Amino acid sequence: MMREEIFLGNGAVALGLLESGSQVVTSYPGTPSSEILPEVVRLIKSEGLNTYVEWSTNEKVALDNAFAAAVSGKRAACCMKQVGLNVAADSLMSAAYLGTVGGLVIVSCDDPGPHSSQTEQDTRLMARLAKVPVLDPSNPKEAREMARLAMELSEEFRIPVILRPAIRVCHARQALSWGPLKNNTKKASFEKDPGRWAATPRFRFILHGELNEKLKKIARRFEGLTAHNFHDLEPGKKYPLGIIAGGVPYSVIRDILLEKDRKDIPVLKIGTPYPFPEALADTFMSACEKVLVLEETDTVMEYFLRDRQKVLGRLSGHVPSEGELVPQIVYSLVDKVLKDLGLIPFKGDGNQDALDLVASLDLPVRRPTLCAGCPHRASFFAIRKARPKAIFTSDIGCYTLGLNLGGVDTCLDMGAAITMASGFYHSFDQDQVAQPIVATIGDSTFFHSGTAGLLNAVYNDARFILVILDNEITAMTGMQPTPGLGIRADGSKGKAISLERVVAGCGVDFVEVVDPYDIKAMTKLLKKATEYVNSSTGGIAVIIARHPCVIAYPKEAITERKSVMVTDDCTECSFCLERFECPALYHDEELGRTNINHSLCTQCGVCLQICPKGAIVEA
Amino acid sequence: MQTVNIVLSGLGGQGILFMTKVLAQAALNKGLKTMGAETHGMAQRGGSVISHLRLGEVEGSLVRTGSAHFLLALEENEAYRNIPFLAKGGRLYANASPKSFARQEVKPYLDKMEIVYRAVPAEKIAAGLGTPMSSNLALLGFFSAFEKDLVTHKELRNAIDQVTPSRFKKINFKVFDAGFEMGTQ
Ligand code: SF4
Ligand code: SF4
Numbered sequence: 001m002m003r004e005e006i007f008l009g010n011g012a013v014a015l016g017l018l019e020s021g022s023q024v025v026t027s028y029p030g031t032p033s034s035e036i037l038p039e040v041v042r043l044i045k046s047e048g049l050n051t052y053v054e055w056s057t058n059e060k061v062a063l064d065n066a067f068a069a070a071v072s073g074k075r076a077a078c079c080m081k082q083v084g085l086n087v088a089a090d091s092l093m094s095a096a097y098l099g100t101v102g103g104l105v106i107v108s109c110d111d112p113g114p115h116s117s118q119t120e121q122d123t124r125l126m127a128r129l130a131k132v133p134v135l136d137p138s139n140p141k142e143a144r145e146m147a148r149l150a151m152e153l154s155e156e157f158r159i160p161v162i163l164r165p166a167i168r169v170c171h172a173r174q175a176l177s178w179g180p181l182k183n184n185t186k187k188a189s190f191e192k193d194p195g196r197w198a199a200t201p202r203f204r205f206i207l208h209g210e211l212n213e214k215l216k217k218i219a220r221r222f223e224g225l226t227a228h229n230f231h232d233l234e235p236g237k238k239y240p241l242g243i244i245a246g247g248v249p250y251s252v253i254r255d256i257l258l259e260k261d262r263k264d265i266p267v268l269k270i271g272t273p274y275p276f277p278e279a280l281a282d283t284f285m286s287a288c289e290k291v292l293v294l295e296e297t298d299t300v301m302e303y304f305l306r307d308r309q310k311v312l313g314r315l316s317g318h319v320p321s322e323g324e325l326v327p328q329i330v331y332s333l334v335d336k337v338l339k340d341l342g343l344i345p346f347k348g349d350g351n352q353d354a355l356d357l358v359a360s361l362d363l364p365v366r367r368p369t370l371c372a373g374c375p376h377r378a379s380f381f382a383i384r385k386a387r388p389k390a391i392f393t394s395d396i397g398c399y400t401l402g403l404n405l406g407g408v409d410t411c412l413d414m415g416a417a418i419t420m421a422s423g424f425y426h427s428f429d430q431d432q433v434a435q436p437i438v439a440t441i442g443d444s445t446f447f448h449s450g451t452a453g454l455l456n457a458v459y460n461d462a463r464f465i466l467v468i469l470d471n472e473i474t475a476m477t478g479m480q481p482t483p484g485l486g487i488r489a490d491g492s493k494g495k496a497i498s499l500e501r502v503v504a505g506c507g508v509d510f511v512e513v514v515d516p517y518d519i520k521a522m523t524k525l526l527k528k529a530t531e532y533v534n535s536s537t538g539g540i541a542v543i544i545a546r547h548p549c550v551i552a553y554p555k556e557a558i559t560e561r562k563s564v565m566v567t568d569d570c571t572e573c574s575f576c577l578e579r580f581e582c583p584a585l586y587h588d589e590e591l592g593r594t595n596i597n598h599s600l601c602t603q604c605g606v607c608l609q610i611c612p613k614g615a616i617v618e619a
Numbered sequence: 620m621q622t623v624n625i626v627l628s629g630l631g632g633q634g635i636l637f638m639t640k641v642l643a644q645a646a647l648n649k650g651l652k653t654m655g656a657e658t659h660g661m662a663q664r665g666g667s668v669i670s671h672l673r674l675g676e677v678e679g680s681l682v683r684t685g686s687a688h689f690l691l692a693l694e695e696n697e698a699y700r701n702i703p704f705l706a707k708g709g710r711l712y713a714n715a716s717p718k719s720f721a722r723q724e725v726k727p728y729l730d731k732m733e734i735v736y737r738a739v740p741a742e743k744i745a746a747g748l749g750t751p752m753s754s755n756l757a758l759l760g761f762f763s764a765f766e767k768d769l770v771t772h773k774e775l776r777n778a779i780d781q782v783t784p785s786r787f788k789k790i791n792f793k794v795f796d797a798g799f800e801m802g803t804q
Binding site: 004006008031032034035115116138139168171172173174175248250251252254255256259326327328331348351353354355357358360361363364365366367368369370371398401476478583598599 | 622630631632639640643644647652653654655656657658659664665666667672677678679680681682683684685686696697699700702703705722724725728732742746751752
């Protein structure tokens with residue numbers, strides 16, 4: 001009963017994890033990993049599996065939970081984006097030493113580009129740092145196979161194993177044939193062994209030795225893992241140039257060489273960059289005069305190759321050190337290497353004249369923007385109105401796009417809206433400067449990393465306004481529920497966590513809720529909060545700006561539709577276009593005024609409150 | 620079969636992912652191997668969005684510049700921006716006014732490369748049927764009027780049937796067929 005179905009790469013990972021008998025899957029959403037858990041949920045529902053799934057509050061929480069499952073002898077997986085692994089790093093480093101009983105696969109999705117992340121960091125380096133094996137798939141099909149392999153390796157060697165699909169694997173679509181999935185019936189059991197599970201530094205030294213032994217064995221296994229590590233050398237033949245590639249760059253160069261029919265360039269594909277199959281690489285290197293390394297995003301395999309004289313790559317300046325290795329970049333860089341080495345270059349160029357032509361057109365760059373009707377837009381508008389001189393610390397989510405509205409000055413990492421606000425406060429306060437500060441953070445981000453920073457800020461008497469933008473969803477990553485909503489990953493009911501109570505529990509005495517669609521009320525509340533922050537008996541003021549996301553909950557977000565129009569009172573001052581930037585508002589050349597694009601307008605009516613000339617009115 | 624490379628472009632929210640899904644499903648139904656690449660995340664909030672779809676025996680999901688056989692664009696500027704993807708003799712379909720498409724500056728290049736370009740007011744068609752956000756289906760319908768060798772109108776219609784949630788089926792077919800009509804005129 002096998003059937004063919006087109007899977008998203010993240011769905012292929014989900015499939016592989018369930019085929020390997022994952023009994024527990026935890027995750028925190030983040031592009032490009034967000035669809036893995038929803039795909040797991042879809043499959044367990046259609047197949048009637050009893051896999052436990054959860055959206056954890058953050059990646060460290062997710063990993064700790066999955067680790068415990070693996071310690072109880074079960075098979076567990078934990079999915080996140082690459083910067084999420086930073087949050088889980090504390091857990092990862094220690095888990096590598098402790099080892100597992102069952103299987104533990106950590107899926108950490110990389111984002112070369114970057115397309116939707118704050119860094120281009122390479123998970124393979126984290127694996128090396130933690131001393132755990134890492135598998136690097138080139139396409140969805142291989143990602144699925146590697147998910148299974150990772151689970152088996154993990155259980156056999158009792159070590160966490162990382163699978164790192166890059167964004168072009170996660171968001172690729174490929175047809176896979178698959179059949180019925182079965183429940184894994186392994187039961188939980190925990191044998192007390194505090195010497196291991198609560199190891200003191202002295203025993204950690206022994207565990208480190210064990211870990212090193214495991215890695216040696218795994219390295220030997222990888223040498224012969226021909227399904228994922230292979231080359232196309234002909235016996236006895238010598239080559240002027242060979243290519244070592246892994247992950248997405250492998251599939252890119254494979255396609256180019258096939259298309260150009262270049263059998264004179266052998267390729268060694270490495271699916272297991274750590275521990276690195278050194279003997280296999282040595283064999284390949286000895287048949288080639290020069291070897292070009294293609295890998296994303298950082299330099300990993302290139303460092304592992306021992307014959308430095310032969311290696312071309314980032315260190316030699318042949319491969320760009322930042323950005324994605326998209327086909328046209330690989331094409332021209334390999335072409336240049338061919339020319340430099342006096343070999344036959346590729347025919348045709350990378351369409352440079354077309355690229356120049358497009359550059360000369362000066363096309364408007366469409367920056368992402370908050371959706372029409374987005375409650376965050378209203379919040380930022382009110383914040384700028386009430387506190388124009390403030391430093392606006394912000395955070396990671398849709399609302400980072402408050403940048404366009406002048407409502408975001410900083411975005412460091414998850415939770416830093418709060419911690420940077422307190423940092424700024426103390427820096428200015430030390431100089432006796434009363435610098436206004438308004439921090440903005442989303443509900444999901446607050447649950448992820450907000451509380452520790454808020455506790456700290458309250459305890460150390462920082463003064464600022466914190467606006468929690470509560471749209472009752474994790475929107476940017478594709479609408480995952482938050483703890484505030486009380487809906488769990490599988491759609492079942494959980495206990496809703498009250499933001500108000502959490503904030504109050506952090507020691508904040510000023511907690512008020514407002515609907516940001518009412519810009520006047522929000523502005524008024526911000527003024528009241530300012531007084532509180534500035535008074536000697538005051539403290540941190542928290543405003544919860546609560547209004548449902550207009551995409552996730554279109555009905556609840558806009559209960560009363562208002563048809564809007566712009567009158568001839570419009571003086572073309574552009575205030576609304578710059579400070580409010582609703583995608584449905586545009587400058588109409590013909591009419592000589594602002595106009596409404598009714599196919600984009602959600603009829604939220606918020607813009608009725610913003611035009612200084614009163615030119616936006618109800619139709 | 621030789622590899623077929625398709626690039627789909629537009630702005631976040633215009634339904635590029637859906638268009639890609641329909642084409643991929645139609646290809647799968649014909650027994651073709653497919654590999655696609657999509658944009659998720661921040662760009663979906665109104666930024667430039669691009670999807671790649673490759674039919675045939677390929678390893679990678681991305682189309683190289685100069686190698687796309689088809690470019691489907693839901694927005695005029697996004698059509699121009701992605702012209703470098705088109706191979707010689709490629710075909711460009713854009714949601715734009717047939718009267719003004721393409722801009723004078725790009726015509727010499729399109730002609731030199733023997734690129735066939737066709738514009739259809741997909742958004743107007745969709746808006747006329749009361750669903751302005753469905754210009755993706757109008758463009759697909761229009762496309763199917765010309766590219767029978769790749770995929771016929773009927774094959775695409777079946778694929779839409781498979782990937783559309785039932786409550787949108789009627790309207791999706793209506794817009795799709797209207798785009799097709801426009802192409803056959
Ligand atoms: S509608 Fe109002 S705010 Fe917008 S440009 Fe016209 S006068 Fe300025
Ligand atoms: S009513 Fe105004 S603010 Fe709301 S979506 Fe329409 S134009 Fe934008």
